[in-house]
Amino acid sequence: MYLDQDEADLAAVRRCLGGEQAAFEELVLRYQRPLFNVAYRLLGRYDEASDATQNAFVKAYGHLDTFDASQRFFSWIYRILRNECLNALRGQRTWEPLSDGVLGAAGPTDAIEDVERQRAVQRAVMSLDMDYREVITLRHFGGMSYEDIAATLGIPAKTVKSRLYTARQRLAQSLSAWNGRS
């Protein structure tokens, strides 16, 4: 879904390298949401996800000359973001759950359950090893296809599917209380 923009991305990169700084803003606006969401699911902290996303874009801009036009911009900047997230994770002591404010305003009962479900999902995702957390995040929170995930992570699509299967099995155990609920 996000990767349908290859041509537009490349054009923006070229314009940016041509000195048109505003062209980079197009890329920021296009990818800040998926990248932020992926960062959030990898890190589990809203502020750190925001910082990691910002750092990734700034570093991408600074190293735009190293971008290989034969690969996708999203894949490239994702790898930068991943490094940012790994760095942030090393500095983390414990995972803190989402605050109610981050999860949005709640209506009465349904909303409370929704918040609890989101917390449970995030807790379960954070309990996965990074290899599994990454594929789950890219697939379900980044909306990427197996092939796109494979290209982004530099692993075979078969490995992506295998990891997804294992990750979901583990999540099924930790989310058993929520499985089947609407």
Added chain:
Amino acid sequence: MKPVEYGEMGSEEQQRVADLLDGVGTIDPPADLSSRIMTKIAEHEDDGDRLLFTSTVGGHRMMKKVVGGIAVAAALLLITMAVTGYPPTGKGAEGAIGAAKRYHADQIKTDDVKTQDAELQAFLQTDTFQKLIADKTVRNALKHKEVRQALADPAVRVALASPAVQEAFANGAVEQALESSAVLQVLSASQIQSVLASQSVQSVLASQGARAAFASPQVVAVLASQPALQSAVASQAFQAALESSAFQAALANQAFMGIMNNQALQVAFATPQFAAALGSSELMRALSSASFVNALSSSAMTQALQSQSQATPQ
């Protein structure tokens, strides 16, 4: 029942988990995230970290990145070590270059930072340290015992807390700079380390003009090749001159940099007489004048300075 294929929604359980994950949805990023990113990028541009596009051939980019502030960024990085003598200034080039190259050693482990110092323990809990530790270059630096020991010094902690040093750490150009043999050669010179450790020079380096001046590859190259010039730079007269905006402008002048490459002039500049003359406001003003710089670059002036420096005992 259809056999379950890895990653496909072949089982009910897999499907339920997938639905649950998909049902969580996405979270809105901060409303000001894009503007913060673009502001940060604009700040980097202002600091001289610019991308210059040179040409496009057959759809492939051929561009050159002109990194402003490499020398200054690297200098700021090493200020923290120079302040406390890490690497020891008596060690010479070998120590500093070795230390810089060891940046590519094994990963630091939590247990590596062992200290009985309560103040240092407190520093390790600060936001400053947390920000620094998140940076790859800093983590690489912290792999080295010398750097970790340097952290025990309060002066180093003050330096680390300064925005200029943090900015330098955050700049990817630092790593590039440390791979430059010319920069390493300059930074490893004991004279240069003592200059960097000087409070007045550190304050001067905080100014945009001085940063631009010392970002010049020519300055780095000339300093690397001329030990005599390193001594001149270490002189009090030079450090005082450095605070002059006119001298900073002269250093940033391409024509001036051009004449700095002139060997005869380098020898002349390294003389005590020239160092003393640097203290004069008249010479400062003259150096920032294009006509004076042009006159200096004339062959007649070069010959005159050469003969003068040869006659002057050093």
